Amino acid sequence: MVARRYLPPLFSVAPMMEWTDVHYRTLARLISKHAWLYTEMLAAETIVYQKGNLDRFLAFPPEQHPIVLQIGGNNLENLAKATELASAYHYDEINFNCGCPSPKVAGHGCFGVSLMLDPKFVGEAMSVIAANTNVPVSVKCRIGVDDHDSYNELCDFIYKVSSLSPTRHFIIHSRKALLNGISPADNRRIPPLKYEYYYALLRDFPDLKFTINGGINSVVEVNAALKEGAHGVMVGRAAYNNPWQILGHVDTAIYGAQSTGRTRREILQQYQEYGDSVLGINGNDRPNVREVAKPLLHLFYAEPGNGLWKRKADYAFQHCKTVKSLFEEALVGIPDSVLDAPIGGVPSGREDLFTNVHDLMPPPYEHDAREEEALYA
Template sequence: MAMRSAAKHALVTPPLAPGISGALFRGRFSPRNPGARPCRAASSSPAPAAGKHLPPLFSVAPMMDWTDNHYRTLARLISRHAWLYTEMVVAETIVHQKDNLDRFLAFPEDQHPIVLQIGGSNLENLAKATKLANAYSYDEINLNCGCPSGKVAGHGCFGARLMLDPEFVGDAMSAIAANCDVPVSVKCRIGVDDHDSYEELCEFVDKVVSKSPTRHFIIHARKALLNGLSPAENRKVPPLKYEYYFALLRDFPQVKFTLNGGITTIDEVSLSIRQGANGVMVGRAAYNNPWNMLGHVDGEIYGKPTRCISRRQLPGLW
């Protein structure tokens, strides 16, 4: 069911849960407007099942040169249930290295649940790469629509730049889904350059959902500026707008949205979920301080026994 392109999408923030402080959000929410009219959701199709694993309430963001096999091995030693992401692998790399795929795609069995992130802007290569990667039994395939790096969004013409062409992203996700037998997802920003209104974000989500089986979006709650800012600055300078994320939860109830950006402690993760977030993705905080973040995920986020009570126990798990 498509949205009316001229519709105005008011941003409405859900009330804080009883007894929970709003300090985490530091005034980033817009005032609640009881008369606001939500945008119309794209489809009533159910979300695909996530398989035998617990849902992705907590995940570690894909980070180039960081979330490699070595880091993921350490992360899994600490947490059984955190969802792990690979570094982004460019579709053309998979296609051109089809005789050497273990180098790029192989991982130990105990790293499940694990998501492969693919980057690219060529439909044929995205389809071929997904078909090759499907043999490795990832738990989900994710398309990068959020990286603002000049090598990716500039010369490569993919990453965050893809948000400017939701029609293509819908086609790409359809091609990816047709070549794998696991759920598919999109990691994106809330906008790009001057295309940063909530209405445009809704149109992006609506188009992708209506053209493909995609029912999971990871939303980095900052827009990307493709000119003038480095990737590091793009993680800090554009303001966080968590109100966009919570409005998406309201306006697309059949879609799962994971919140990314600006969350650096396990208490903030827990608060976000208690306030209604479907899941939270953490990047550098989970890499720079793996024990302080991942050591609490199983118990505090999933309510499951922790793998170890002290980092001193980790060598015994090898």
């Protein structure tokens, strides 16, 4: 499932539109050596139509490995072309988006989570993607869509996609999606989490790999999921909104590495070198200081001076032309004791989050032989 030279994806950072860009991933990699990083979702059409400008969308520093490219789309020809074009950038895995509930993506049967209603097409798409890359492929999906939310329907999707394609890795967001007009934010909150569906998939598909996603907000909860048998855990907004406390414990608490003792001041010194080296590389003053420094706004989450740092940075974005000058102006609000402190102890979390999950699992999946015949018809 993974490239041999990297540790397995016990922990990964979820693909998040307008958040997990190349700048955030640079910060994440400075904090954690072993976390698997995902790009924002890129539409296959964007890659195809921007063929002459691909570095802007696909290039990344080599330090960001292991890294997964997530693509979306519903046109087989464009998915094939996009994957072939992306292969030149040497991502470690290609992931196909079957989980985004945004109306812009999933509305009108376009792509994203609505594709879960057409597993035969997803199988064909994954075969096309796999045929145009030499790295593993995976699918990110929900546990259901609207009223198509039974465990058997989820299993039908997994069974059909894995039978029709080389897909052996699924990332399961353990909520269904509602496509009746609620916002993507509400889709992350309103449908109930059903972790028992995820653990039942481990039981019923022992030859596949599954990563759990949804509602997991601390390293303690990541380890709780792994203790109950999860193959891997994906964390989204918590890793963006509090990168120091989440990513800062990944290497030691999850992968068993020794602490480096690094401080946020050291992280910022390295990030400054990166940030000032990429300002304006896309032309028209893009990226600018605000875009490059955006992920840093959450580096001092819940620390003394955090509010002052954000206010000063927001003001400095209006006139600072370098990351260095931004730091000189805005970091004065952060005490030296915060800047120079290594990562502390692992924050508390819900150790019992998955305690009873095996008692809640649905009955084992039994696929319909007639469905199998229709699948290959």
